[in-house]
Amino acid sequence: MLVNCKRCGKLMLQNPSSCCENCSLYYDETYREIRRFLSAHPQVNAYEVHRETGIPLSVVLELMRSS
Numbered sequence: 001m002l003v004n005c006k007r008c009g010k011l012m013l014q015n016p017s018s019c020c021e022n023c024s025l026y027y028d029e030t031y032r033e034i035r036r037f038l039s040a041h042p043q044v045n046a047y048e049v050h051r052e053t054g055i056p057l058s059v060v061l062e063l064m065r066s067s
């Protein structure tokens with residue numbers, strides 16, 4: 001079944017992550033970056049992670065929620 005990637009909107013085959021291959025890679029790398037940042041700065045909130053790393057706030061919130 002074809003669906004649109006939830007991040008970039010590209011048409012793709014449905015998969016459990018709901019994102020295309022490119023976006024899955026992006027999320028993997030971004031997730032690692034956020035984990036690294038949080039382990040160095042455990043007290044920060046999502047907005048501070050966004051401000052310090054430049055990762056879009058919506059992505060930070062989504063990845064912090066699922067961690």
Ligand SMILES: [Zn+2]
Nearest residue numbers: 005008020023
């Ligand atoms: Zn995508």
